[in-house]
Amino acid sequence: MLSEELRKELRTRVAHAVTNREAAVDVMKELQRHYGWLTDEAVAEAAELLGLTPLQVEELATFYEMIYRRPVGRRVIHVCDSISCWALGGESLMAHLARQLGIEPGGTTADGMFTLLPCCCLGNCGDAPTLMIGDTLYGLVTPEKADEIVGKEGTAAQ
Ligand code: FES
Incomplete structure (x- = not known):
């Protein structure tokens, strides 16, 4: 669960990006920092923040090697x-x-x-x-x- 403060900050970043997709990596990295990896919950939250579908976020997530869709070490x-x-x-x-x-x-x-x-x-x-x-x-x-x-x-x- 995201804090209201982090949610607000991420909304601001998305609003300042030229396109929502441009902000996607930034949002996914922040959520990953928060959860330790990009959980299903984080994918759903990223989708909501970015105005994308969870499948679209999933596609972006699997494209980037530094986004982890499985638990990882610290x-x-x-x-x-x-x-x-x-x-x-x-x-x-x-x-x-x-x-x-x-x-x-x-x-x-x-x-x-x-x-x-x-x-x-x-x-x-x-x-x-x-x-x-x-x-x-x-x-x-x-x-x-x-x-x-x-x-x-x-x-x-x-
Ligand atoms: S081949 Fe470019 S950093 Fe390893």
Whole structure:
């Protein structure tokens, strides 16, 4: 359930967007921040706020990799698996993280802290391999650096 304050703020953002669809990602991200993932309830609320049908919101949600339609951990680690990152060790980086976290790609740690997901190019190809957690991009990620990042992010999320 959204607070009246957040609902009002989101209505204002939608009103200032050129089209309702333009505001859709912003609204879905806010609802995701609120619920932890984009629940069915959040899809219905987004549809109501945006003047779209739930199916239209669903279509938009499934298009964006950073919108989660399933429960995720408190921190989602997106490991780029596009060409530059793949060529510079992205695959072994993913394998290292999976091993360290004790989960498969796509999985969530038992304590609900981390979800590990492959993703498309994050636009940081010059510093491949790259991963992203929240809004923070990390480039030139070695396995050692990945361990540091995960440790830091885990501490921050507690
Ligand atoms: S290929 Fe990984 S950031 Fe572009």
